[in-house]
Amino acid sequence: KRGYPCYNLPTFDATISPETPVPGQNATINVSGTLKQDIKENGMLIIGFQYVDCVPLGVYPTTPAPQTKAGNPFNITIEVLVPPTFASKEAPYYIHAFIENGYEPIGCVIAYNIG
Structure with missing residues (x-):
């Protein structure tokens, strides 16, 4: 898994547990960092x-x-249900995390699993 910036937006750190999401089960995502x-x-x-x-x-x-x-640090944790149709081992996928003010994105990170 690799994390990438997206859409020319400032990026931040993100982790997911378990590291390989399991379809139909919960995963915990933590994001942290600073934004502009x-x-x-x-x-x-x-x-x-x-x-x-x-x-x-x-x-x-x-x-x-x-x-x-x-410029100040933030930390957010969310528990999510991994979509039951999410075939993490059968197809390339990505998980993205956005921080938005209303509908204005101010930060983003993407994690890929290729193959």
Whole structure:
């Protein structure tokens, strides 16, 4: 697994446990770091599971992000249900984590599993 910045947005650290998500079971995702913009009152962490051909898998889980001033560290943990159709060993996939203020993305990271 590798983490990549996405959409020319500032990136942050992300971990998932278990390291290989199991379809139909819970996984814990932790994101942390600093951003160049404030996380505002309406800040949200959004998690997406997709195949590399951009086909989304299920609903994107969200959780509120704590208000944090730009340059200050943040830490957010969310427990998510891995989509039952998520075939982590059968096809390349990616998991992305966005932090948004309303509908404005201010940070993103993507983790890939190729093959």
